[in-house]
Amino acid sequence: MANPFIKNIDLLDVSNMLYDRDQSFADKMDREDPLRQYKADFYFPKNQEGVEMTYLCGNSLGLQSKQTQAAIQQVSEQWKDYGVKGHFNGEHPWVPFHLGLKENMSKIVGALPSEVTLMNTLTVNLHLMLTSFFRPEGRRNKILIEQDVFPSDRYAIESHLEWHGLSIEDHLIYIPKSTHNGLVDEKIIKDFLTENGEEIALVLIGGVNYYTGQFLNIPAITQWAHEQGCIIGFDLAHAVGNVPLALHDANVDFAVWCTYKYLNAGPGSIAGAFVHERHHDDRGIPKLKGWWGHDAEIRFKMRDAFKPAPGIESWQISCQPILSLAPVKASLEMFIAADMKAIRNKSILLTGYLEFLLKELKTDRIKILTPALQAQRGCQLSIFIESADESVHHELTKAGMITDWRNPGVVRVAPAPLYNGYRDVWEFVKALKKVLQIGG
Structure with a gap:
């Protein structure tokens, strides 16, 4: 059975993708994102000051879309x-x-x-x-x-x-x-x-x-x-x-x-x-x-x-x-409107960007458990942090990041293509760097 949602869906080649750790790169990628309009279709949790938090936990519970209540x-x-x-x-x-x-x-x-x-x-x-x-x-x-x-x-x-x-x-x-x-x-x-x-x-x-x-x-x-x-x-x-x-x-x-x-x-x-x-x-x-x-x-x-x-x-x-x-x-x-091929392609780029930024951190404490090959992973990267406990997760939450913690020592981060962007990934790594007190 030919399925248009599967055919050629993994053909995006990111082998020569030149990521940059500067914030301006993330903002540029978000402006050029073909799925950027979907983010406005979701509600985001807010902190005690009423500021929207960065939500990277779609692997556990997806956000509510603004079409849900009408349905x-x-x-x-x-x-x-x-x-x-x-x-x-x-x-x-x-x-x-x-x-x-x-x-x-x-x-x-x-x-x-x-x-x-x-x-x-x-x-x-x-x-x-x-x-x-x-x-x-x-x-x-x-x-x-x-x-x-x-x-x-x-x-x-x-x-x-x-x-x-x-x-x-x-x-x-x-x-x-x-x-x-x-x-x-x-x-x-x-x-x-x-x-x-x-x-x-x-x-x-x-x-x-x-x-x-x-x-x-x-x-x-x-x-x-x-x-x-x-x-x-x-x-x-x-x-x-x-x-x-x-x-x-x-x-x-x-x-x-x-x-x-x-x-x-x-x-x-x-x-x-x-x-x-x-x-x-x-x-x-x-x-x-x-x-x-x-x-x-x-x-x-x-x-x-x-x-x-x-x-x-x-x-x-x-x-x-x-x-x-x-x-x-x-x-x-x-x-169906967004198209699974576009969703998958953005997912590949987002996780690649997250991996790039994590590897740029000057620390031996971080290890990415998720396979490096794009064909062997989806949205989620599981980040093992040496000698970390759940306090890391709590500090990330205080910094405005909603992620997921699994013992022993793993923060699960899942930038979902429909409502996450490159700036979300950049902000997460910035917060993680601060929480772990990584220099450089």
């Missing part, structure tokens, strides 16, 4: 005007509301519209996918994950192992880290699958690691897993809206993600899920049934035996929370 208000007005009739009446009836989001969502993750839906929250969707796709049999009864997988994913996996009567100690296995940089070496994944694949029922990996910001090669890892007969799924919480994805062409079995990070849909907002079309008609796949997974054509007849809806819709359980979908609708429209 929620439209649903609220429809509820006020129609009551229960709003399910089938009004400008955007609620029963098919989520169907109108599938096209835009599918473009951002590189899928067919029939392969994606918005439902539940991320870990709930992961539980649903594990119910369907973790089917231990014989020697093939293990699950392979990263050592630094996001904790909620590990908890979900552990519960499914226990559900099947399998011990966590014997059936949950980890991809070894590279010994020299603490990242995941993709060659290690390939070799590990080749040596152990016949015992692995399912592989679950974060597309972008939450701690290091490493962006893994999803198509290659999927191929290696399939060559060994393994099912493979991805947690794309830190990838969707951040890096180019092509889930359909990569032949991924399933994926789950949230919408409150780079997609800016609000805290705890509704999540997304993907199931490749080759699994849609497999009636042997177990599913937790609910009436929203029932065929919509006869759903409201109420007396029929369960008939699965077509595509990924059959994995749905409950009716959609429309007030939560409204911000997603507004966000997806903004992403």
Whole structure:
């Protein structure tokens, strides 16, 4: 499937980019930024003096766009005007509301519209996918994950192992880290699958690691897993809206993600899920049934035996929370208008600039954990600071920087292309230099 949001998306060549540490360079880049108009579409937190802070925490929670309130208000007005009739009446009836989001969502993750839906929250969707796709049999009864997988994913996996009567100690296995940089070496994944694949029922990996910001090669890892007969799924919480994805062409079995990070849909907002079309008609796949997974054509007849809806819709359980979908609708429209290629290109330039400025600092205390190769990272750079504790994070906040702290000693910085610019990056490094008392 050709996907215009993926084709040529990584062709921006920054190898000869001449960055400059002077503030005037950042201001010039901001003036010439093709996405500069989007910053005005977001609300920024303010400090006690009412001054807007520099927000570099989209990897944890995206900012609220100014279209969000109008989108929620439209649903609220429809509820006020129609009551229960709003399910089938009004400008955007609620029963098919989520169907109108599938096209835009599918473009951002590189899928067919029939392969994606918005439902539940991320870990709930992961539980649903594990119910369907973790089917231990014989020697093939293990699950392979990263050592630094996001904790909620590990908890979900552990519960499914226990559900099947399998011990966590014997059936949950980890991809070894590279010994020299603490990242995941993709060659290690390939070799590990080749040596152990016949015992692995399912592989679950974060597309972008939450701690290091490493962006893994999803198509290659999927191929290696399939060559060994393994099912493979991805947690794309830190990838969707951040890096180019092509889930359909990569032949991924399933994926789950949230919408409150780079997609800016609000805290705890509704999540997304993907199931490749080759699994849609497999009636042997177990599913937790609910009436929203029932065929919509006869759903409201109420007396029929369960008939699965077509595509990924059959994995749905409950009716959609429309007030939560409204911000997603507004966000997806903004992403489509901005174009993922432009977003990715600016991300490459911003992280390159951040890396350049950090390396210009005269200190041995700072180490960038995130891979140097642009193809192996998204918006986030994880900055390890030797002998630092959370007080560094607090001092950065006092200096007007909203970033993210993860033990041990890591400040996560994620300049999001839609609302961050080069001056934001410059101001952050200036503040970090002051907090760490770096001379020069």
